[in-house]
Amino acid sequence: MKKKIAIIIVIYNGEAYLRDCFNSLDRINYPRDLLKIILVDNASVDHSLDLIKRYTKKNPERYEIILNKKNLGFAAGNNIGIKWALDRDFDYIYLLNQDTIVDPDFLIEATKALDSDNQVGAAQSLLMLWPEKDKVNSLGNNLHFLGFGYAGGHQSLVTSHQFGMNKEIAYTSGAASLWQISALKEIGLFDDKFYMYHEDLDLGWRLRLAGYKSVLAAGSVIYHKYSFSKSIKKYYWMERNRFICLLTNYKIATLILILPAFLIMEAGLFVFSFINGFWGEKIKCYFWIINPWHWPYLVKRRFQIIKIRKAKDHEVVRLFTGKIEFQEINNPILKYFVNPIFNLYWLLIKKIVKW
Numbered sequence: 351m352k353k354k355i356a357i358i359i360v361i362y363n364g365e366a367y368l369r370d371c372f373n374s375l376d377r378i379n380y381p382r383d384l385l386k387i388i389l390v391d392n393a394s395v396d397h398s399l400d401l402i403k404r405y406t407k408k409n410p411e412r413y414e415i416i417l418n419k420k421n422l423g424f425a426a427g428n429n430i431g432i433k434w435a436l437d438r439d440f441d442y443i444y445l446l447n448q449d450t451i452v453d454p455d456f457l458i459e460a461t462k463a464l465d466s467d468n469q470v471g472a473a474q475s476l477l478m479l480w481p482e483k484d485k486v487n488s489l490g491n492n493l494h495f496l497g498f499g500y501a502g503g504h505q506s507l508v509t510s511h512q513f514g515m516n517k518e519i520a521y522t523s524g525a526a527s528l529w530q531i532s533a534l535k536e537i538g539l540f541d542d543k544f545y546m547y548h549e550d551l552d553l554g555w556r557l558r559l560a561g562y563k564s565v566l567a568a569g570s571v572i573y574h575k576y577s578f579s580k581s582i583k584k585y586y587w588m589e590r591n592r593f594i595c596l597l598t599n600y601k602i603a604t605l606i607l608i609l610p611a612f613l614i615m616e617a618g619l620f621v622f623s624f625i626n627g628f629w630g631e632k633i634k635c636y637f638w639i640i641n642p643w644h645w646p647y648l649v650k651r652r653f654q655i656i657k658i659r660k661a662k663d664h665e666v667v668r669l670f671t672g673k674i675e676f677q678e679i680n681n682p683i684l685k686y687f688v689n690p691i692f693n694l695y696w697l698l699i700k701k702i703v704k705w
Contacts, residue, residue, distance in 0.1 A: 353441035353461055354384045355528075358431035360424055362392040364448040365401060367575060372405040374451045379458060386440070388414045388431040392421040423545035424524065432539050440531055445550075446572075447525040451480060453571040460528040463516045463567035471533035471562030472554065474522035475570035476508075477501070484508060487574045490519025490566040491551070493670050495608060495696050496615055497592035499551040500676040516565040520669040521554020526572040533562055537658050541594075543647065547584065548591035555599050561660035585623070586631040593639050598651040604663045607699050611692060618688070664703045672696030 357375075361368070375387060389402055399417075406413040416430055428445060435443050442464065444457065456475055463473035477487040486508055488501035501523065527550075537556045540549045554564055596605065596612070623632040638644060672693035674684060 352381055352384050353465075354439070355380070355386075355442045355444055355457060355461070356431070356435035356438075356440045357385070357387045357444045357446055357457075358390065358428055358435070359387065359446050359448055360390045360392060360427035360431070361394060361398050361402070361448050362421060362427075363394045363396045364398045365394075365396040367449040368398060368401045368405070370451050370575075371448055372401070374453075376409075377454045378452065378456075379454045382412065385412070385457075386414060386435075387412055388416065388434055390416045390418065390427045390431045392418050392423070392427050422542075425540035425544045425546070425549040426542040428524070428549075429539045429542060432534065436531065436535070442528055442531060443534070444528045445524050445526070447574065449575040450526060451573040451575075453573075456526075456570040456572055457528075459570035460567045463565050463570070464528050464530060466516050466565075467563070469561070469563045470516070470565050471530050471537075471557045471560075472522045472564045473516070473528045473567040473570070474519065474564065475526040475528075475572040476566065476568050477523060477526050477572050477574050477576075478508065479505075480573040480575045483573060487576050488523050488525075490517070490564070491521050491523050491554070492675070493520040493551060493555070494674055495667065495670045495672060495699070496612055496692075497548075497551075497596045498674055499548060500674060504676055516567065518669065519564050519566050520671075521551055521557070522564045524550030524553075525574055525576075528567070528570075530562075533557060533560070536560055537562075538654070541651070544591045544594070545587055547587045548595060552591070552595050552599070555595060555666070556655065556658065558666045559599065559655060559661055560658045585628045586634055589619075589632060589635040590638050593635060594648070594651070597639070597648055598655055601663050601705060603705055604667075604703055607702060611695050611699075615692070662705055664700070664705065667700060667703065670696070670700075 391398060391402065402415060406415060414434065418427065432443055460473050460475055464470055474490055479485045479487045484507055486503040486506045489503035491499050492502045493499055537560045540553055544552065557564060620632055623629045672695065673689040
């Protein structure tokens with residue numbers, strides 16, 4: 351039986367991407383009466399709204415347009431779309447980035463993966479790069495035990511991979527993933543406070559805590575106009591949100607075990623941030639965490655996660671890694687010093703974690 355699906359696209363100054371994205375959405379092979387595309391505009395200041403009006407005018411019944419008065423960020427923007435779908439009894443929601451081009455059968459293949467097992471709560475499409483269509487953007491995201499998330503298989507040739515049927519992954523990319531509405535009702539939506547970065551990591555981690563699996567739907571193909579960019583502001587959100595995930599998603603005993611590695615990594619990252627001019631943002635992250643005004647939020651998050659937890663930490667971290675293998679940030683120190691040491695440390699810690 352076909353499922354009722356809402357595709358959610360958060361748009362922010364997407365003028366350069368929307369033409370290709372809309373044209374590909376017009377070719378989706380999925381029953382029109384079971385599909386709705388929700389466009390959530392985060393107060394774009396370019397010509398995104400003009401494009402939205404032009405393309406949705408052809409099939410107005412297929413689209414729902416939500417206009418935010420300000421940029422609420424990726425997390426809150428998606429939550430608005432998800433809540434719209436929740437109120438209208440959709441079965442699945444598909445999170446899609448504005449800078450993507452979809453294969454006509456991507457939804458059919460993604461639903462096959464989600465329907466394959468009751469334990470599967472989310473399925474990520476095979477994310478390929480654009481215009482380098484033979485190269486991978488993500489085979490499913492990897493989660494480092496210190497809270498770093500990165501795209502698996504990035505920049506590798508797709509021909510070099512053998513895809514198993516619905517391969518289990520640590521968590522799905524927020525750029526292209528199908529979710530069970532029933533699972534989201536259980537674990538909650540994105541954390542609005544995350545604003546941007548690691549919100550998909552956090553949601554995927556919570557999914558695992560609730561006993562669900564995330565898988566790669568290799569037959570579902572999405573092309574991503576991905577660019578790896580760095581900025582001081584983005585560095586702040588990445589680091590602060592990583593701290594929140596660690597402090598609230600791990601059990602206390604696991605936090606104690608990873609503390610030595612965390613302190614060593616933080617010392618190295620502070621030196622890195624100082625050399626690259628990010629030290630102010632790094633300190634800002636520390637002050638956010640130690641600020642007593644933020645403790646009630648962190649405590650509340652921990653208790654909320656305790657309520658949904660069905661899996662033990664040793665089950666949850668089974669797919670976590672001790673290596674950072676992302677081509678865009680690869681360097682000799684990371685490859686020959688940091689990764690071997692932290693990977694060995696993590697292999698030992700995983701044997702100790704029995705709770």
